[in-house]
Amino acid sequence: MSGPIRRSVLSDDVHDSLKSMILEHQLAPEERVNIDALARTLDVSPTPVREALARLESEGLVRKRPLAGYTVAPLLTRDEFGDMFDMRLLLETAAARWAAARASGAARAGLSAEASLSYEVSSSHAAFTAADARFHDLVAAAAVNPLLREAITRLHAHLHIHRLYFPYAETASTRREHELIAAAIEAGDPDAAEAAMRAHLTAARTRHLAVFDQPSR
Incomplete structure (x- = not known):
């Protein structure tokens, strides 16, 4: 049981870190998201970054386009x-x-x-x-x-x-x-x-x- 719990906590931490980066414009509106670079910045593997981005997509903070990957959602008009x-x-x-x-x-x-x-x-x-x-x-x-x-x-x-x-x-x-x-x-x-x-x-x-x-x- 300890493995999945630790993975869940890690996924939550990465999600919260990326959300903060988006809210504070460290990841700028409409900026393309580099998964490998974020993984290095957060000192994690790319897997929890991808999991976090999928959650952020459901929250409307990032968008995924076929063959183009994720970009930060634009600001509201x-x-x-x-x-x-x-x-x-x-x-x-x-x-x-x-x-x-x-x-x-x-x-x-x-x-x-x-x-x-x-x-x-x-x-x-x-x-x-x-x-x-x-x-x-x-x-x-x-x-x-x-x-x-x-x-x-x-x-x-x-x-x-x-x-x-x-x-x-x-x-x-x-x-x-x-x-x-x-x-x-x-x-x-x-x-x-x-x-x-x-x-x-x-x-x-x-x-x-x-x-x-x-x-x-």
């Missing part, structure tokens, strides 16, 4: 960004409303605990992205609708949006907004939960839209 937030507003406000009505006591407590965690993780872009996504996934899980949760997960919104722009100065705002959502769900108030999620997503959209006005964009 303004229209794609708008479409993604439209979908989030549709799906995640429903998730918050249903979570307030349906969540178990344990789920409500878990959301409150997660929302109270510090988001001051400027030392790790990937850590903030993962924490942000985890909170939203907990809301989706608390809605007790597996199809809704799957639809939200398949957007991989946090990965794509944080590749565009990492809001270092706004992590405290994210925490406050998450706390309001969690408090409304814990209180069993569907209207307040939906309104808090809508306010959070609307504020997040505004924060991230700034990237499209940058000259380099």
